[in-house]
Amino acid sequence: MVWVHRESLPSVGAMTDVLSTLLTVNGERLWDSLMELAEIGAYSDEATGLTGVDRQSLTDADAAGRRLVIEWMTAAGLDVTIDEMGSLFGRREGSEPGLAPVLAGSHIDSVATAGAFDGCLGVLGALEVVRSLNDAGITTRRPIVVTAWTEEEGVRFGTDMLGSAVAAGRLTLDYAYDLVDEQGLRFGDELVRIGFRGDRPVRLDPPHAYVECHIEQGPVLAEQGYDVGVVTGVQAISWQKVTVHGRAAHAGTTPTELRADAGLAAAQIVVKLREMVDSGAYGRLRATVGHLRTSPGLPSVVPDRAELTVDLRNPDDAHMAEAEADLAAFLTTLPGTQPGLRVETRRMAKTTHVPFDEGVQDVIAAACADLGHDTMRLMSGAGHDAQEMAAITPTAMVFVRGEYDGISHNPREYSTPEACTAGINVLATTVLRLANH
Amino acid sequence: MVWVHRESLPSVGAMTDVLSTLLTVNGERLWDSLMELAEIGAYSDEATGLTGVDRQSLTDADAAGRRLVIEWMTAAGLDVTIDEMGSLFGRREGSEPGLAPVLAGSHIDSVATAGAFDGCLGVLGALEVVRSLNDAGITTRRPIVVTAWTEEEGVRFGTDMLGSAVAAGRLTLDYAYDLVDEQGLRFGDELVRIGFRGDRPVRLDPPHAYVECHIEQGPVLAEQGYDVGVVTGVQAISWQKVTVHGRAAHAGTTPTELRADAGLAAAQIVVKLREMVDSGAYGRLRATVGHLRTSPGLPSVVPDRAELTVDLRNPDDAHMAEAEADLAAFLTTLPGTQPGLRVETRRMAKTTHVPFDEGVQDVIAAACADLGHDTMRLMSGAGHDAQEMAAITPTAMVFVRGEYDGISHNPREYSTPEACTAGINVLATTVLRLANH
Numbered sequence: 001m002v003w004v005h006r007e008s009l010p011s012v013g014a015m016t017d018v019l020s021t022l023l024t025v026n027g028e029r030l031w032d033s034l035m036e037l038a039e040i041g042a043y044s045d046e047a048t049g050l051t052g053v054d055r056q057s058l059t060d061a062d063a064a065g066r067r068l069v070i071e072w073m074t075a076a077g078l079d080v081t082i083d084e085m086g087s088l089f090g091r092r093e094g095s096e097p098g099l100a101p102v103l104a105g106s107h108i109d110s111v112a113t114a115g116a117f118d119g120c121l122g123v124l125g126a127l128e129v130v131r132s133l134n135d136a137g138i139t140t141r142r143p144i145v146v147t148a149w150t151e152e153e154g155v156r157f158g159t160d161m162l163g164s165a166v167a168a169g170r171l172t173l174d175y176a177y178d179l180v181d182e183q184g185l186r187f188g189d190e191l192v193r194i195g196f197r198g199d200r201p202v203r204l205d206p207p208h209a210y211v212e213c214h215i216e217q218g219p220v221l222a223e224q225g226y227d228v229g230v231v232t233g234v235q236a237i238s239w240q241k242v243t244v245h246g247r248a249a250h251a252g253t254t255p256t257e258l259r260a261d262a263g264l265a266a267a268q269i270v271v272k273l274r275e276m277v278d279s280g281a282y283g284r285l286r287a288t289v290g291h292l293r294t295s296p297g298l299p300s301v302v303p304d305r306a307e308l309t310v311d312l313r314n315p316d317d318a319h320m321a322e323a324e325a326d327l328a329a330f331l332t333t334l335p336g337t338q339p340g341l342r343v344e345t346r347r348m349a350k351t352t353h354v355p356f357d358e359g360v361q362d363v364i365a366a367a368c369a370d371l372g373h374d375t376m377r378l379m380s381g382a383g384h385d386a387q388e389m390a391a392i393t394p395t396a397m398v399f400v401r402g403e404y405d406g407i408s409h410n411p412r413e414y415s416t417p418e419a420c421t422a423g424i425n426v427l428a429t430t431v432l433r434l435a436n437h
Numbered sequence: 438m439v440w441v442h443r444e445s446l447p448s449v450g451a452m453t454d455v456l457s458t459l460l461t462v463n464g465e466r467l468w469d470s471l472m473e474l475a476e477i478g479a480y481s482d483e484a485t486g487l488t489g490v491d492r493q494s495l496t497d498a499d500a501a502g503r504r505l506v507i508e509w510m511t512a513a514g515l516d517v518t519i520d521e522m523g524s525l526f527g528r529r530e531g532s533e534p535g536l537a538p539v540l541a542g543s544h545i546d547s548v549a550t551a552g553a554f555d556g557c558l559g560v561l562g563a564l565e566v567v568r569s570l571n572d573a574g575i576t577t578r579r580p581i582v583v584t585a586w587t588e589e590e591g592v593r594f595g596t597d598m599l600g601s602a603v604a605a606g607r608l609t610l611d612y613a614y615d616l617v618d619e620q621g622l623r624f625g626d627e628l629v630r631i632g633f634r635g636d637r638p639v640r641l642d643p644p645h646a647y648v649e650c651h652i653e654q655g656p657v658l659a660e661q662g663y664d665v666g667v668v669t670g671v672q673a674i675s676w677q678k679v680t681v682h683g684r685a686a687h688a689g690t691t692p693t694e695l696r697a698d699a700g701l702a703a704a705q706i707v708v709k710l711r712e713m714v715d716s717g718a719y720g721r722l723r724a725t726v727g728h729l730r731t732s733p734g735l736p737s738v739v740p741d742r743a744e745l746t747v748d749l750r751n752p753d754d755a756h757m758a759e760a761e762a763d764l765a766a767f768l769t770t771l772p773g774t775q776p777g778l779r780v781e782t783r784r785m786a787k788t789t790h791v792p793f794d795e796g797v798q799d800v801i802a803a804a805c806a807d808l809g810h811d812t813m814r815l816m817s818g819a820g821h822d823a824q825e826m827a828a829i830t831p832t833a834m835v836f837v838r839g840e841y842d843g844i845s846h847n848p849r850e851y852s853t854p855e856a857c858t859a860g861i862n863v864l865a866t867t868v869l870r871l872a873n874h
Contacts, residue, residue: 047741112733113685113741155735218690237689239736245484248550250845251725252674252749253633253655253818256714258842263726264711270704275694288688289700290736295729296549298592299676299785300819301744301846304484304550306729309736311688348736381690382737394562395556405695408687 011385021436022370023428024096025125025132028420033072033124034420037108040065045113045411052411053116056149057109057162058086058187063194065108069123076130076237078146082198084173086191087163089200090146092130094435095139100208102140102435103393104129104427107163107385112156115413117215117420121400123148125213125424126344129431131184140435142208149385150196150258156181158348160239164388167204209267209360209434210389213398213427215415217382227422228373230364231397233355234380234387235284237313238324239348241307242269242331247340248296248304259302260340263294266306268337276323283319286381287312309348315379317352354387360396360434367429373422382408398426439767458864458873462562462569463565464858470509470561471857474545475553477502482848489848490553494546494588494599495523495624500631502545506560506585513567515583519635521610523628524600526637527583529567531872532576537645539577539872540830541566541864542584543822546602548592552850554652555859558837560585561860563649566868577872579645586822587633593618595785597676600610601825604641646797646871647826650835650864652852654819654845658838664859665810667801670792671817671824672721672752675761676785678744679706679768684777685733685741696739697777700731702727703743705774709767710747713760720756723818724749746785752816791824797833797871804866810859819845835863 005025006324041055041062055061069088073080078090091101106122111227126146133140154160157179165171177188221229246262288311294303310327314320328345335341361377374424378399389395400423403414415423478492479500492498510517515527528538543559547812563583570577586604591597594616602608614625628634658666671765683699710724723747731740747764751757765782772778798814805812826832837860839852852860 047685063657111735111738113738153737155737158736160737214585217687219692219695235689247844248484248847249848250654250819251727251844252672252723252750252820253653253845254723255656255842256711256723258656261725263729264707267704267707267726267729270701271708274693274701286689286691286693288698288732288737288739290688290730290738290740291734292700292704292731292740293734294727294729297730298548298846299595299727299748300549300590300592300597300725301550301727303727303729304847313689313735382687383689396540405692406690407684408690409735410685410687410741 004033021432023132023136023432024425025128025421025428027417029131029146030124030128030420030424031417034116034120037065037068037120037124037204040068041110048411050411053110053114054112054158055108055110057153058114058190058194060111060194066196069108072127073146076127076134081200082196083167083200084198084202085163085166085176086150086198087167088148088194092144094141094143095143097143098208101140101143101145102431103145103207103210103389104212104316105146105149105213105433106214107149107152109151109153110267111153111409113410115408115411117413117415118140118217118408119152121215121420122213126425128182128424129428132428139430142435144431144435145207152385154349160349160383161385161388164228164385166202168388168391169203170391173202202230206391206392208393210386210393211394211427211430211434212384212386213400213423214384214407216399216400216406217402218406220378221399222403222406224376226375227401227419228368228426229399230361230375230377231356231380231399232361232377233313233353235313236317236320236353236384237348237383238284238312238320238350240310241346241348242310243344244306245342246302246304249302251300251302254302261302262306262341263303265306265334265338265341266292268334269308276326282323283316284312285312285314285323293417304330313381315353349389351383354390354397356390357394363397363433364396364430367426371429373426398423444849445554458869460569460573460869461862462565462858462865464854466568467561467565467751467857467861468854471553474502474505474557474561477505478547485486485848487848490547490551491549492545492547493549494590495593495627495631497631499546500633503633506545509564510583513564513571515567517635519633520604521635521638521639522600522603522613523587523633523635524604525585529581531578531580533578534580536579537643538582539868540582540584540644540647540826541649541868542586543649543651544586544589546588546590548590548846549567550847552845554850554852555654555845556589558652558857559650562864565861569865577869579872581868581872582644589822591786594624597786597820598822598825601822603639605825605828606640607828609823610639630767641829645831647823647832648797648864648867648871649821649823650664650837650860651821652839652845653836653843654839655843657815658836659840659843661813663812664838664856665805665812665863666836667798667805667812667814668793668817668836669798669814670790671820672750673757673788673790674820675749675757675787677749678758678783678785680781681743682779683739683741686739687851688737688739691739697775698739699743699778700740702771702775703729703745705771713763719760720751720753722749722751722756722760723815747813750818752790764770788820788824791827793827794831797831800870801833801835801863801867804863808862808866835860
């Protein structure tokens, strides 16, 4: 296998010979597939009163979703293989099978409070591209591979982009297998349990290009009035777990000045992060504490322990480094305010800003124009499997606008059938052009 | 049954006839009993590296603790009955059985991270008083009843002083039976499951007096150099559960100004409470958020829900009312800072300042003096079963000094054998004098 680093990747180069082709898909079939997959892991969401999706990685629901996707891949004539991480690959042969294939895909695992679109649009969209190629009787020069990566969300085993990161060689198989979830269940064991530890070698031969269509998960496209966008890259992302150790004590009798209240320190971290965001000193920093829990968690006991996760995002690596350094400095001040406190941090994930390939971006932009879609270029706020693929192959993404301020990781997540069809038409035309390149 | 309200209670009155008697106990036997009971529910505490006690109410450990106490009561010749709330009563007959008895006791249920002393000293101390009366061949005029109340801590079913509150008539049996724990298990069902739903009617005939010995759970006695203290009353206590409803959203893509972050609001409440305490505007206010948890609790999802408990204490009812009102006002401002937030509060417990009977306080103070212990009067920061008994009978408490700043609800909780013996000698002399009154 040739191992190529991003720095030395050739771009896809001039493609004037294939730029005249167009491919449009069956939007109704795409929508029906999205809705059918969303039934797997469906739950009734108390907060919104809507039906949400909970299909976390390597659960029974995830396995059922995978089986449905494989059934659809097989029905579309794809040759399905499963790698050692459980990621799915459905290959449509090209007229020159020896050429590196074009990969298109995303993921079908979800967070605990998800909608129907995040990840699924990219997988089922790529499947719809293949179905439409079949309908049109088109054979491409290069093979096309539809991919569904394992554990993109990272919510169950704590590391996101897991399947694509191991495929791209950033993380090892052993690292992934030894991850454990909150219940202490091991990734490797759960993968075997659901029957999806495949035998395809996990390190991926660099494909010709990788293209991923995804919902924007933000408000920008809707604000600007576009259905689709060309993604220029992914902002820097940092995940840490912070554990504050204090001292359990009686709530009624322990004088305030003698307390080492782990919960108070955790709350101060949350408030400090919002102050950092609001200060504007760190550019377009976003900070989120999604998980916060005190122990022992009793009304009359000062917490002796608090655990929280800190998710920082920044399109600028220098601003991100400043934010991380200032947060770390703040954490060191906490024991001074409450003697006896101890603060531990553990890095869960960290990626710098990943720029996407300008050649692939141009192919996507041209497809938009040829299909009559006004568009814009924008950076992704969320991490995606594409950022892992970008290390080994020319890569870019298509974004589809979301409604309701682009809310995502929430049952209210919604993109219209028109926007989804537009995005997958762009994906189809892009994949067709790259595969004939 | 005669039902007497605290306002109209007669004090115990002049007792010059019995003030010359003294009773001292077997401190070694008391200590051995404390250590033996502490083995039930023992666990290895990670935070301190010590062995702690987790004997929460109506668990199997609580049942085992109850069986040991009953075995010891029976061995001491007591007639044991169990009331409809599971509270234990061990009666030592007096020479005039028709007279109202003197009650002495406390509780053996614990928080999840407890030590060996909280509650247990009062129950096993009262048992040691009876054992010592037996050793000395003393028969008192009035009966003496050793009591162990059910669910004093309130950590499992959310209402503290539960057994004594129902016995005193402040809460109903139905209210208690229908309480559920975090797992949805019902108090009434758990009481039956552990075999401790007794048939003694729960409403208690007012005894002659109630005396409870307890560790101070604070630093005052140690700071002043006393082993024992006379408790003048219990400060006001307020428990609320606050639930913040926000909106789940993607951590990387949702602009900060569009978020309704329930976790941030919860953190702001915690920080605000500490500011209120530090302001000095609410007298000797103590505020504790022991339980704080965000949902769904994932690193990349803005929390749509946060739950926290607020424990407020104040020796002054007016200051307590001001603190509660100002907290409530602060909660109403939160949706203004993050549109879409909703804040719910539920009252878990509320007691005003409970003053103890001055006559019983004087009997305790005289016992201290006659036994050669310097002492002081102080108010209790923690709630105790004595505050419920104070509604139906002349009541006061003996405090025993704690080491390490009086830390409690923690495996480091410790009182010396000397201090425990001193406290129970005071309890013994007080009970003997009251029972001969």
